[in-house]
Amino acid sequence: xxxxxxxxxxxxxxxxxxxxxxxxxxxxxxxxxxxxxxxxxxxxxxxxxxxxxxxxxxxxxxxxxxxxxxxxxxxxxxxxxxxxxxxxxxxxxxxxxxxxxxxxxxxxxxxxxxxxxxxxxxxxxxxxxxxxxxxxxxxxxxxxxxxxxxxxxxxxxxxxxxxxxxxxxxxxxxxxxxxxxxxxxxxxxxxxxxxxxxxxxxxxxxxxxxxxxxxxxxxxxxxxxxxxxxxxxxxxxxxxxxxxxxxxxxxxxxxxxxxxxxxxxxxxxxxxxxxxxxxxxxxxxxxxxxxxxxxxxxxxxxxxxxxxxxxxxxxxxxxxxxxxxxxxxxxxxxx
Numbered sequence: 001x002x003x004x005x006x007x008x009x010x011x012x013x014x015x016x017x018x019x020x021x022x023x024x025x026x027x028x029x030x031x032x033x034x035x036x037x038x039x040x041x042x043x044x045x046x047x048x049x050x051x052x053x054x055x056x057x058x059x060x061x062x063x064x065x066x067x068x069x070x071x072x073x074x075x076x077x078x079x080x081x082x083x084x085x086x087x088x089x090x091x092x093x094x095x096x097x098x099x100x101x102x103x104x105x106x107x108x109x110x111x112x113x114x115x116x117x118x119x120x121x122x123x124x125x126x127x128x129x130x131x132x133x134x135x136x137x138x139x140x141x142x143x144x145x146x147x148x149x150x151x152x153x154x155x156x157x158x159x160x161x162x163x164x165x166x167x168x169x170x171x172x173x174x175x176x177x178x179x180x181x182x183x184x185x186x187x188x189x190x191x192x193x194x195x196x197x198x199x200x201x202x203x204x205x206x207x208x209x210x211x212x213x214x215x216x217x218x219x220x221x222x223x224x225x226x227x228x229x230x231x232x233x234x235x236x237x238x239x240x241x242x243x244x245x246x247x248x249x250x251x252x253x254x255x256x257x258x259x260x261x262x263x264x265x266x267x268x269x270x271x272x273x274x275x276x277x278x279x280x281x282x283x284x285x286x287x288x289x290x291x292x293x294x295x296x297x298x299x300x301x302x303x304x305x306x307x308x309x310x311x312x313x314x315x316x317x318x319x320x321x322x323x324x325x326x327x328x329x330x331x332x333x334x335x
Contacts, residue, residue, distance in 0.1 A: 050090025054204025113174020
């Protein structure tokens, strides 16, 4: 059995590794000689999380790494956080590690937006798309002591004085936690430019602000806060999907006579210029993970919707998302 061995050379400048080269995460190839058919486990894989611990990217990355390990699809997988600038510090790391088949990044809509609002020279369209994993609706949430008991209570107060109500989100402008309240504002007749949005670097940073009643309300994925929702520390006023979210006792915006459906998504990319065998091995590992009962249970546990697509289909999706977000942010004067 032949193994693809990795060679990694990293140089760090301003906290960002600027270059690493290699042949990719070790994966046993098939005895038929087809190097793209990864028959054995991937080893030495790194999953970069581009924001702080405890957020949606972090939760998803660690859940995926656990399934990969438990199912013996990958061994010695490392998940690490490289937070900063709404995810664009991590994005720069990925883009600058051209050819490094060991490295991947868990990302989503938030990094797309941050790449524009932070004027990043690195774009997700520069990466190698591997797979879109999940979708999830957003949730409009408040702390347990909030005066807002229903979404109607919130909207009434918000419309009366938009600037007086701080809206928190675990992403930079252009990310899902920003786009949701902006679109919600438009749906209820509020000028989106009047919204007082406060950005936090991931759900791990947003949670204390919710619990400490530092915000009028927060917009984020409910899956990151299920423990606090179950305990009553966080109350969900409404969710933004087409249907109610399992395990969360709250109406949808549509049920509340607000004409808006909004979903977030997360996926995995690799650096540009990785070899075809490396790309095939990484996608094959993710396909195996997606097919396991353990991953299906993970989706259920976190109230995530399966949205699995790979390779060229994911690349097309990323290109479309990049253009859509750029158009929205341009209208808001943020790009």
